[in-house]
Amino acid sequence: MNNIYVIGVGLIGGSLAIDIKKNNPEVVIHGIGRNDNTLDEALALKLIDKKATLEDLGQADLVIVSIPVDATVKILPTVLDNISDNGLVVDVGSTKLDICKVVENHPKRRNFLAMHPIAGTEYSGPSAAIEGLFVGKTNIVCEVEKTTFKLQEKALKLFTDIGMRIRYMNPEAHDKHIAYVSHLSHISSFMLGKTVIEKEKNERDIFDMAGSGFASTVRLAKSSPEMWTPIFKQNKDNVIETLEEYINNLTHFKDLMKGDDFEAIFNEMKQTNHIKDILNGIN
Incomplete structure (x- = not known):
């Protein structure tokens, strides 16, 4: 996974970018967001390598959606529309049922992995991102059987390599x-x-x-x-x-x-x- 796109470079998205980049220096991290000043801050903090837009997602190996859950529900179908057949989309939302439902019939549902890394602090924004946030933390994965195996395998290795423990659960539970x-x-x-x-x-x-x-x-x-x-x-x-x-x-x-x-x-x-x-x- 050489091209990673982070939609929402705040505490969780930015911290993931830090640890993924540390383990995989060759990876190019692209940042996507509504606020250009926030992306400029993420660039200055070296959380991302480049700025991007949703139209660029066809080049993505992995897309991390790390925005408020209501925004995730709205944007997720469009994100899946734009990725290639070999691209994977993950979200990090603290709720899972509505997010899973909105894409349950999407033609590229098997290119989506619903997950919730249970980690964080009380702070937000790019400056809140820290190295090692996910070490020893649990990452809940929902409906894993609906994601193409070769894609989920690559993603889960990426996340376990930065210290996460993977657990599986249905969205309702x-x-x-x-x-x-x-x-x-x-x-x-x-x-x-x-x-x-x-x-x-x-x-x-x-x-x-x-x-x-x-x-x-x-x-x-x-x-x-x-x-x-x-x-x-x-x-x-x-x-x-x-x-x-x-x-x-x-x-x-x-x-x-x-x-x-x-x-x-x-x-x-x-x-x-x-x-x-x-x-x-x-x-």
């Missing part, structure tokens, strides 16, 4: 599970930030008391609304289900507090401590 372990975390962080900001209006020194625990919990509230609003929209039903369960647990905790049942609170927290064993087992 992916969207349901990711609502719990990613989407709910972001909503919780945004709402915690909102709660504290509203309190800070009246108590100006509240952030002087914010320690590392608060900083780590609210970190995701710095994430891009332009990226996350479409994710919540596409995964609405699953997100609402997880929110209902989360709210029920918060309400239960509040009721225990009101009832002065601190023994039950201790037991709840003690049982939840088991999560450290689970997380240690997968990290």
Whole structure:
């Protein structure tokens, strides 16, 4: 894969470009985006070698679509229209069902691989791209059987070579599970930030008391609304289900507090401590 085109050279697209280029110096990375200033920044940062347009995709061996999921749904059929029979298109979206559905009947469906590398930071844009972002991270691949084997084989090697672990899942299961372990975390962080900001209006020194625990919990509230609003929209039903369960647990905790049942609170927290064993087992 000598000609790689990245549509959306931000945190994920740019970080992929860095690591792929490091492992394959002969590869030419082409950047595509709506904002020419962003592409100029990506060039200056040496994330890409050249700027390109969608009309150039006939020359692509691999196209990485790394833009908000609503934009991916709109542009993906056109991207597939433009690639050659030997080109492969992958996306990195945090939702998979709508993306898979929009191309399920496309004549070049077998030239598309739906995937979600579960990695990132709270920052966005070309300057957020970093080397080694994907080392040890899980890359969820959906509907792998619908992608031509010789193309998926080349792509998966490219991604495992930069440190990813590959896991396979259907789009419905992916969207349901990711609502719990990613989407709910972001909503919780945004709402915690909102709660504290509203309190800070009246108590100006509240952030002087914010320690590392608060900083780590609210970190995701710095994430891009332009990226996350479409994710919540596409995964609405699953997100609402997880929110209902989360709210029920918060309400239960509040009721225990009101009832002065601190023994039950201790037991709840003690049982939840088991999560450290689970997380240690997968990290």
